[in-house]
C-alpha cells in the first residue's frame with residue numbers, strides 16, 4: 001500500500017503547476033528584480049505581477065504586501081518592527097500561539113496573556129487557526145490597538161478575513177506553494193520600523209527577493225478557490241474519523257470538538273497511550289501523522305498549545321494530530337482508522 005500522509009498542517013506537497021512554475025523561473029526568472037537592465041526589469045515585472053495576483057486574492061493593495069521567506073520570518077519582522085516603534089506599551093497574546101509568534105515576543109518588555117483585561121494593551125497578536133488543534137480564534141477588538149493576525153494555518157483551508165486586523169502573515173508551503181515564500185501584509189502608516197535595511201520591498205525588507213518561490217506562491221494562489229472548496233469537504237471525513245475513535249473508548253476525546261475548527265484537523269486525545277508511540281507505530285504501518293509534542297533540544301516536550309487549553313502534561317503527551325490534505329479520500333481515512341484501532345488495542 002502506498003504511504004498515506006495526514007500531516008497537512010506541517011506542510012503540504014507543492015501543486016504540480018507550482019513545481020513547474022518554480023522550475024521554469026529558476027531557468028528563466030533568475031535575474032535580480034532590483035537591477036535596472038532589461039533582465040532585471042523583466043524579473044521586476046514578474047515580481048509585481050505575482051504581487052498583484054496575491055493582493056487581489058487577499059483583497060488588499062499590492063503595495064501593502066512585503067515578501068518574506070517564511071511566516072516565522074514575517075512574524076519576527078512584524079513583531080520586532082512594532083516593538084521598536086511601540087514596545088513601551090504591553091502586547092497581548094494567547095499563550096497557545098505558535099512559537100514563531102511567541103519567540104519574538106520574548107523581547108517585548110510587557111506581555112499579557114489572552115484572555116486578559118485589555119486596558120493599556122497597544123498591540124494584540126492572534127492566530128486565526130491553531131496548528132495543533134485547528135481551533136479558530138476571533139481577533140479581540142480594542143479601539144486604538146494594533147492587531148496582528150497569523151493566518152499561516154488558515155490560508156487555503158478557510159476564508160481569511162482581514163477586516164478585523166491591521167497586519168497579517170501568510171505562508172506558501174501550507175497551501176500548495178513552495179518553501180521559501182511568505183507574505184507580510186500591513187496597513188500603510190503602521191508605527192513599524194524595518195529590521196533589515198535594503199532597497200527591496202519598498203525598503204521594508206532588505207534582501208534580494210526569491211523570485212522563483214514568489215512566482216510559485218502566486219501560482220498556488222490561483223488555485224485557492226478550488227482548495228477552499230476541497231478543504232470544506234474534509235469536515236465530514238474528519239468528523240467520521242472522530243466519531244469512530246470516540247466510540248472505541250470513553251477515555252478518548254477530541255480537543256476543541258465543540259468549537260469552530262479547521263475542517264481538516266483533528267487533535268485526538270488518546271488517554272492511556274503515548275502519542276509519540278502511536279505516531280511511530282502508525283509511521284511503521286505507512287501513515288504519517290504528528291503528535292501534540294515538539295522536539296526541543298533533543299527532548300520531547302508536551303505541547304504548550306494544548307496545555308494552554310487547560311490540559312495536563314500527560315494528556316498533552318497522549319495527543320496525535322491528524323491533518324488531512326485537501327485531496328484526501330474516504331478510503332484513506334478508513335485505512336487510517338483501521339490501523340489506529342489495531343495499534344490502540346495492542
Ligand code: PLP
Pocket residue numbers: 009010069070071072073098100127129130131150152153171172173182
Ligand atoms: N504560524 C502558525 C500558526 C504555524 O502553524 C506555522 C507553521 O507551522 C508558522 C506560523 C510558521 O510558518 P513557516 O513554516 O512558514 O515559518
